[in-house]
Amino acid sequence: MVIARPFRPEDEADVVRMRKVAFGNQSPDWATPASTWWGVVAEDGDGVCGSLRAWNYRQFFGGVAVPMAGVASVTVDPHARGRGVAGALLVKSLERMRAEGQVVSTLFAATPPLYRAYGWERVGALETVTLPPAAFGWVAKPGEPTPLRRAREADLAEVHQLYLDIASTVDGMLDRSGPLFDITKILTLDTVDVVDGLRGFCSSSRRPHSETLDVYDIVARDADAGRALLAALATWSGQVDQICLRRFDPLIWDLLLSLPGHHTTAVEPIMLRIVDFAAAVAARGWPEGLPDFAVDLDIADEHAPWNAGKHRLVHESGKTRLEAGGDGEVRMTARALAAWYAGAATIADLNRAGLADGRAPLLDLASRAPRRLSIADSY
């Protein structure tokens, strides 16, 4: 008999032991302030045999930062695997997320079938692109160079605001708020360069014992600022063999950087679950200019039964809400609901996958499907 219950401080030794076995490392950050996370453990007759942790994050959807539970460190003792322990942890965690007001949950999955079985679905990725420094030489514009300078402590509030202004336009990005994110830590990196007038910044560190530069963020308000930051990366030619950047700012990635035909992208898929459907609809932003509509949905969700049943999604005078009732015109599983909310799949494709049944083109208009979420922080 397996019981899942809240993590208590006296469980720490068991959790650290299990993490070491599962992931091959200790977990020094298990001591981070309790306000930033909560945990669930599973017990069988022999004691604690499984655990997970959920971080308190906020993630942008439609320009609004939505409370999100970032699930990590899902671990089951080897002797207890294959008996539903991880499933029990996930089901318990859904109850806690709902109680905490974490209306959606995302995670980086080493074992996607486990999370799909409990309603998470792949919706995007953290992408890291590796390029030779010479690839950045093609962005400079002839004429006056745009001056860069080192960031100072007094710049940090504006640096964070610049990050927020751009990140809020990219669904899936974290708002990096709260005690988990200390903006002053950015100054411990090798370089944080800003464009005069705080029109852009680039943070990076040389990777120890490697001819690699890791760029953490490269963000710009305008094209000249973006070009200046990218062109500065070309100056690493001869010093490093490769520059690794996390994909994020659409101006930098899609419009300024000339990606060579052959390059390597590391993709870490991210999966999303809708924890509380009505609250998740209310919490996020929706595209401007949507026509008024009402679509009746019938949701199957055995692990979060409060989401299950018939609902009407109503968009009226620029506001979107979920009401109980309707005739269930479009049927969706929990996985389909996640993919739809993120815009990661069209309703037609969800039908083809056997995850939805029924058509309503306005659902795709509302979710702006098909597209992919981006995130630039791992956990």
Ligand SMILES: CC(C)(COP(=O)(O)OP(=O)(O)OC[C@H]1O[C@@H](n2cnc3c(N)ncnc32)[C@H](O)[C@@H]1OP(=O)(O)O)[C@@H](O)C(=O)NCCC(=O)NCCS
């Ligand atoms: C992955 C892990 C947590 C699964 O724990 P578990 O208690 O054995 O999982 P459950 O018995 O609850 O499995 C539920 C479903 O998940 C899926 N699943 C379980 N382990 C899986 C694995 N290693 N890979 C892919 N899918 C898996 C199966 O679909 C399973 O359903 P089934 O038994 O009907 O086929 C456990 O093997 C573990 O601790 N592994 C090492 C750490 C790890 O990889 N953690 C995940 C990080 S994202």
